Amino acid sequence: MTPAARLQATLDLMHDVDRVARPADAVVSAWFRSRRHIGDKDRGQISNLLYALLRHHARLGWWLAKHGRPDVPRNRLLAWLALDGGKTPDQVHGLFNGGKFAPAVLRDHERALLVKLQGCPMDHPAMPDEVRFECPSWAVEPLRRRFHDAFGREMAALLTAAPLDLRVNPLKSTREVMLRGLRDLGLPAEAAPMAPYGIRVKERPSLASLPMLKSGEVEIQDEGSQLVAMLVDARPGERVVDFCAGAGGKTLAIAAQMANKGHVMACDVLEGRLKRAAERFRRAGLHNIETRPLAGETDRWVKRHKGSFDRVLVDAPCSGTGTWRRNPDARWRPLGAGLDHLLPLQARILASAARLVKPGGRLVYATCSMLPEENEEQAAAFLAAHPAFQVVPLREAAPQLTFSAHPDYLSLTPARHDTDGFFAAVMQREAMPSAE
Structure with a gap:
């Protein structure tokens, strides 16, 4: 493909990402599947440009608003070429030339925008924090409380490409x-x-x-996700539940820990995801996994299996702030009903799943969030309400993980550990008193 054709392909893809209410990675995957004629090198360059635009979404929008231009894909791309690419209006005109597979010819007001942006840096002192750090306003204060002086460094790390x-x-x-x-x-x-x-x-x-x-x-699987699965410490022959299994990434790691011996129950409220996960289980050669769709966190199956499992992982639904580096579009998508809905849902899921843990068994609560409300505060509230459980400090649960940002819990961030942002608390249910 020519450079101009790659720009037009990126524009087409940007329109789809804006239009479809699905995560960008899913849109990108489907888009390329329907265009198998595009080679690997061109796919890589188109994807890289798209994700760069997504990572600079707020700042590009700020510059467009400053100059009275609507925030639409074509204007975003033009602003990117001028601000980050450092291209002159004439250079952009050579790409937006109206040729076959190329973007339409520049209009006068577009050239005027390029002239105004020429030589400007991407960041501007007048930008508010949520714009400069590409952080939605609802998350700024919680993340400031989480990181204090490291807030800027952590936000900058979230704007880099994930490995x-x-x-x-x-x-x-x-x-x-x-x-x-x-x-x-x-x-x-x-x-x-x-x-x-x-x-x-x-x-x-x-x-x-x-x-x-x-x-x-x-x-x-992100390295941080691998470490969360490792904390479950599942042993061959045990009975284990992955209560919010989703696509099954951690289920796979847990079942492999058990050397295909014992029993892993992968549960989720989304039956379609479990069906797709089952194919991954078969491909991996794992035969100790059973899938179980749940009607909700209080499904009757939970009551029937109280105290039946050695290990229970609760990878709770969360804000996903820890994955923004990997999914830059997620920060600007509506957060469902918001934290006011998520926090009580997490508490209910954790309390319900805890019933499955047998005496002496292990409960692991995890999120891919970096917000204290979803992590340390959620774990502390659970422990206060459930005195039969005690936290297992990280130095005991996994002595090799001395790099965590918290002494008791696994706490990973992109800036400190070059992983997604992950949190995990390991808790143990008290054993039954021995018979005398």
Whole structure:
């Protein structure tokens, strides 16, 4: 594709992302599936440009508003080319030339915008914090309380591109073998610094080009997510519940920990996601997983299985602030009913799932959020209301994870750990008193 054709393709994709009420990664995947003639190199460049525009959404919108232009995909792209790309109006005109597969010819008011933006930096002193840091207003104060003086550094880290992390399936291969396989494909891969089965790939290849992904030898999983699954500490032969299994990423890691022995129950209220997850389980060669759709957090199945499981993971629905680096569009999408709905929902889910834990068993509460209300405060409220449970400090639950930002809980951030933002609290139910 020519540079102009890639710009037009990006514009088309931007329109779809704006128009469809779905996460950008899903829209991008579907868009490219319907255009298989686009080669891997062009796909990479189009995707990179799209995600750069998403990561600069608020600042581009601010500049457009400053100069009285509507915040639409074409204007956003023009502003990006001038502000970040440093292109002159004549250079942009050479790309927006109305040729075959190229964007339509620049109009006079568009050229005037480019003239005004020429030489301007992306950031401007007059920008409010939520604009400069690409942070929605509802999250600014909670994140300031969370990070204090590190707020700016953490917000800047959320504006960088997330790495591609893989988890090796120990039932099918080893990290050393997979590292050699990836390097043989010409990919700069290295062992993840914290997760024992993790691999970090420095480039973002076409996933269709990874044979080890098709074979189930590796799975795509952020290193922080791998560490959350590790905290479950599932043992072969145990009974384990992944209460909010979703797409099954942590379920896969837990079942592999158990060496295909014992029983893992993957539960979720979205039956379609569980069905798609079941295909991943089969591809990974895991036969110790059963899926169970739930009508809600208080489904009767929970009451029937009280005290039946050694390990219970609650990866609760949350604001997703920890994933903004990976999903930059998510910060600007409506947060459902908001935190006022999420916080009590998390509390109900955690309290209900806790009933499944047998005496002496482990309960792990996790989110991909960096907000205190969803993390430390939620765990503290649960422990206060459920005296049968005690927190297991991280130094005891996982002594090797000394890098956490919190002494008792796993607390990961993009700036400090180069992972998604994750939180996990490990709690233990008191054992039954011994018979005398």
